Amino acid sequence: MTATGVPGTLRRTGAALAGGGSGTVYALLALVFAVVFAINPSFAQPPSLLAFAQQAAPLVVLAVGQYLVIVAGELDLSVGSLVGAQVVIAARLIDGQESATLPVLLLMVAFGAAVGLVNGLVTTVLKVPSIIATLGMMLVLYGAVRLWTGGAPTGALSEAFRTAGRGDAVELPLLGGVPWALLIAAAAGAAAVALMRAPQGRTLVAVGDNATAAAFSGARVWRVRTLAFVGSGVLATLAAILIGGFAGVTAQVGEGLEFSAITAVVLGGVVLGGGRGTVVAAIGGALAVEALFTLFNQLYLPSTIQPAVQGLIIIAAVAYASRERSRRSPRAPADAGGPEKSPREEV
Amino acid sequence: MTGTAQAPLLRMRGVGKSFLGVPVLRDVDLQVRAGEVHALVGENGAGKSTLMKILAGVHRADAGTVELGGARVDFDHPVRAREAGVATVFQEFNLLPERTVAENVFLGREPRGRGLRAGVDARAMEEETGRLLEELGLTALSPRTPVRALSVAEQQIVEVVKAMAQSARIITMDEPTAALAGAEVELLYRLVRRLQERGTAVLYVSHRLQEIFDLSDRITVLKDGALAGTVDTGATGHAGLIRMMVGRPVSAVFPPKAEGTRTGGVRLEVSGGGNRWLDGIDLRVRAGEIVGLAGLQGSGRTEVAHALFGIDRFTRGELRIDGERVAVRSPRRAVRSGLALVSEDRKTQGLALHRSVLDNGRLVLDAVMPLRSRERARRLPGLFSSLELVARSPAQEVRFLSGGNQQKVVLAKWLAAAPSVVVLDEPTRGIDVGAKHAVYTLVRRLAAEGAAIVLISSELPEVIGLADRVLVLRDGRIAGELPGGAAEESVMGLAVGAAPARAGGEADR
Numbered sequence: 001m002t003a004t005g006v007p008g009t010l011r012r013t014g015a016a017l018a019g020g021g022s023g024t025v026y027a028l029l030a031l032v033f034a035v036v037f038a039i040n041p042s043f044a045q046p047p048s049l050l051a052f053a054q055q056a057a058p059l060v061v062l063a064v065g066q067y068l069v070i071v072a073g074e075l076d077l078s079v080g081s082l083v084g085a086q087v088v089i090a091a092r093l094i095d096g097q098e099s100a101t102l103p104v105l106l107l108m109v110a111f112g113a114a115v116g117l118v119n120g121l122v123t124t125v126l127k128v129p130s131i132i133a134t135l136g137m138m139l140v141l142y143g144a145v146r147l148w149t150g151g152a153p154t155g156a157l158s159e160a161f162r163t164a165g166r167g168d169a170v171e172l173p174l175l176g177g178v179p180w181a182l183l184i185a186a187a188a189g190a191a192a193v194a195l196m197r198a199p200q201g202r203t204l205v206a207v208g209d210n211a212t213a214a215a216f217s218g219a220r221v222w223r224v225r226t227l228a229f230v231g232s233g234v235l236a237t238l239a240a241i242l243i244g245g246f247a248g249v250t251a252q253v254g255e256g257l258e259f260s261a262i263t264a265v266v267l268g269g270v271v272l273g274g275g276r277g278t279v280v281a282a283i284g285g286a287l288a289v290e291a292l293f294t295l296f297n298q299l300y301l302p303s304t305i306q307p308a309v310q311g312l313i314i315i316a317a318v319a320y321a322s323r324e325r326s327r328r329s330p331r332a333p334a335d336a337g338g339p340e341k342s343p344r345e346e347v
Numbered sequence: 348m349t350g351t352a353q354a355p356l357l358r359m360r361g362v363g364k365s366f367l368g369v370p371v372l373r374d375v376d377l378q379v380r381a382g383e384v385h386a387l388v389g390e391n392g393a394g395k396s397t398l399m400k401i402l403a404g405v406h407r408a409d410a411g412t413v414e415l416g417g418a419r420v421d422f423d424h425p426v427r428a429r430e431a432g433v434a435t436v437f438q439e440f441n442l443l444p445e446r447t448v449a450e451n452v453f454l455g456r457e458p459r460g461r462g463l464r465a466g467v468d469a470r471a472m473e474e475e476t477g478r479l480l481e482e483l484g485l486t487a488l489s490p491r492t493p494v495r496a497l498s499v500a501e502q503q504i505v506e507v508v509k510a511m512a513q514s515a516r517i518i519t520m521d522e523p524t525a526a527l528a529g530a531e532v533e534l535l536y537r538l539v540r541r542l543q544e545r546g547t548a549v550l551y552v553s554h555r556l557q558e559i560f561d562l563s564d565r566i567t568v569l570k571d572g573a574l575a576g577t578v579d580t581g582a583t584g585h586a587g588l589i590r591m592m593v594g595r596p597v598s599a600v601f602p603p604k605a606e607g608t609r610t611g612g613v614r615l616e617v618s619g620g621g622n623r624w625l626d627g628i629d630l631r632v633r634a635g636e637i638v639g640l641a642g643l644q645g646s647g648r649t650e651v652a653h654a655l656f657g658i659d660r661f662t663r664g665e666l667r668i669d670g671e672r673v674a675v676r677s678p679r680r681a682v683r684s685g686l687a688l689v690s691e692d693r694k695t696q697g698l699a700l701h702r703s704v705l706d707n708g709r710l711v712l713d714a715v716m717p718l719r720s721r722e723r724a725r726r727l728p729g730l731f732s733s734l735e736l737v738a739r740s741p742a743q744e745v746r747f748l749s750g751g752n753q754q755k756v757v758l759a760k761w762l763a764a765a766p767s768v769v770v771l772d773e774p775t776r777g778i779d780v781g782a783k784h785a786v787y788t789l790v791r792r793l794a795a796e797g798a799a800i801v802l803i804s805s806e807l808p809e810v811i812g813l814a815d816r817v818l819v820l821r822d823g824r825i826a827g828e829l830p831g832g833a834a835e836e837s838v839m840g841l842a843v844g845a846a847p848a849r850a851g852g853e854a855d856r
Contacts, residue, residue, distance in 0.1 A: 219715075
């Protein structure tokens with residue numbers, strides 16, 4: 001337990017900025033914001049920032065859900081389709097009646113949890129790799145919704161329903177209206193941080209790192225992973241409520257969101273395969289992705305550039321992480337030259 | 348000993364290596380002669396692996412020179428080292444399980460036919476592999492067997508044959524017996540001696556002193572990254588070598604029973620336990636008692652541990668803990684019933700390697716008793732220090748710890764749950780002398796505190812020296828019981844099913 005000293009601290013800070021671990025994402029976030037502010041100084045005003053927060057909230061919520069699944073060593077590709085399905089279900093069942101809002105919300109949460117449960121059980125009990133299980137779920141939801149609605153969504157959301165996504169909770173002096181979406185996303189983030197600090201959260205990460213060791217320590221691996229999928233399904237539902245309120249009902253709603261969420265999480269330094277990374281970094285990743293999209297808008301780039309950029313980010317972030325990993329862990333790590341003396345530490 | 352007169356095959360002089368400014372090797376000299384078995388020993392962290400990796404071209408030395416056959420070499424890539432005749436057999440093998448022995452031996456260098464038979468010349472590969480196997484006296488192994496069908500020992504042979512096929516002049520073996528036991532170790536001994544007869548030098552890295560004395564001609568000892576000395580094996584003994592490694596004499600290898608150890612009531616009782624691999628297992632362990640389980644690899648030792656712990660549970664018979672009948676269907680139930688299992692392979696079964704020391708210490712508490720986790724985790728710092736864990740901080744990731752310190756984290760993880768029955772499966776495998784001593788002391792202390800201990804080990808002296816009673820397993824059944832301190836020959840006799848112990852191998856230890 002030796003002190004690292006000033007050079008070590010400097011080196012680590014530099015390394016964090018240059019890329020490696022979750023430090024990168026905060027550096028990127030700051031950089032993107034700096035560029036946005038430079039192009040458009042008025043963006044630094046509280047109303048613009050709060051509007052940004054409102055817009056980013058659904059992705060933050062989705063990233064938290066995706067984080068739970070990825071850190072446990074799995075992947076959830078069904079969240080985009082689930083968001084779309086939930087919005088369409090809400091519109092059709094509520095059909096403009098205010099009184100139907102609460103029952104339908106409860107039904108949506110139950111449906112989201114059920115989808116997560118199926119994803120989880122298919123992955124853990126039927127042993128279908130989660131990338132395939134949730135890809136299947138994505139197609140099932142996509143097809144089922146179109147079958148049910150006949151191709152075009154019908155009905156309408158109630159005003160109460162839409163408040164969460166587009167309304168303000170309080171009006172503050174100087175700042176202006178604070179959107180519900182910001183508070184909801186912050187609450188979801190805080191709950192996730194609390195979970196990850198609790199024994200259950202630590203077990204979740206341990207399962208992602210080494211499922212055998214976790215099982216031999218008494219963890220019910222199948223249950224832990226299934227619950228992660230349920231969490232992802234419920235959070236996708238929450239995101240659907242925000243998105244439905246913010247953007248309304250269209251046939252395309254939710255499309256591609258699973259990739260935005262995965263991009264956010266891997267950008268946050270949460271390694272695919274599980275066991276590493278923090279939920280705060282995943283949230284940072286979601287904000288960075290959203291900030292990047294804002295920057296593209298400021299630059300008047302076509303919105304069609306977004307998927308391409310996301311794809312590049314996913315590949316680059318994962319390539320970087322695996323390069324780091326292979327460099328850090330030598331092939332025969334047993335008795336690797338006295339690790340308490342050789343400082344192969346976080347670099 | 349051959350080749351004493353000629354110049355050494357390998358001469359490393361003044362080798363130094365630092366990682367990020369911290370020296371791990373300083374001014375190390377190593378000379379290996381052709382046809383010599385040269386042991387490289389030292390505690391974990393002494394720099395053995397780094398030295399090996401410099402030789403193998405994985406790392407480059409910062410200082411010093413390496414000469415091979417009189418010519419100066421500087422390998423910047425493992426492939427260069429291999430081409431120059433330096434082969435390394437790592438603990439983890441690099442074999443393709445679905446390919447045959449011959450295909451693995453010639454992987455990447457397959458001989459090709461001509462004309463119409465321009466593809467890979469399978470017959471030439473198999474013939475050449477067969478010839479090499481024959482040269483090693485291993486005619487039982489077919490070049491056409493897929494590697495997945497081979498035992499660990501046989502896979503090791505394939506690695507060695509692969510090295511021979513690349514005309515290696517020096518073969519480095521890193522803890523080659525770590526995964527072997529009994530007869531398999533003898534096979535390795537024979538293999539090493541054959542290599543020696545062929546004039547191939549063997550650099551043998553091991554923690555097991557007995558092997559070093561059985562096999563090596565000379566021993567080089569590293570301590571804290573520096574050379575402690577090179578000695579002729581015949582001119583030193585166990586005690587002397589341990590002194591060189593740790594720089595202090597180890598008083599007694601096995602600590603005596605802790606004061607106040609009293610044997611109490613039966614805590615663990617198995618009657619007629621059996622499953623796919625086991626049959627008729629009767630086992631009674633009292634509070635304060637250490638029962639050893641001995642037997643050859645594959646005799647069912649680990650299977651007993653796994654059955655007790657609900658990983659591959661007993662499908663027949665009865666299991667009682669503290670007199671109460673329990674159905675241990677899963678590790679979780681086992682933990683709830685007061686059992687702990689220090690499993691055989693700490694990297695794949697014991698630790699979440701990318702998690703911190705503290706998180707790993709809390710693993711069992713978090714997974715099984717989340718509501719009491721915080722309160723019980725307060726014991727961990729005390730446990731870490733009583734185990735003399737060396738880590739930079741409790742937040743350090745366990746993959747950066749040495750094997751011995753990793754094992755201490757595993758032990759702390761279980762102790763935090765305050766188990767009443769502790770099963771230890773190969774608790775000292777691949778860890779250094781100091782850490783072994785810490786494990787032995789801990790086992791004694793747990794017994795003194797009233798836990799029932801089941802100790803499984805392939806190192807006979809360990810079982811005999813620590814256990815009050817030794818049960819010997821053979822083919823999934825209990826072959827017999829011996830008192831603690833019994834002769835190794837009698838244990839081996841029961842293990843192999845022959846009353847008088849055989850000559851050679853384990854028996855003459």
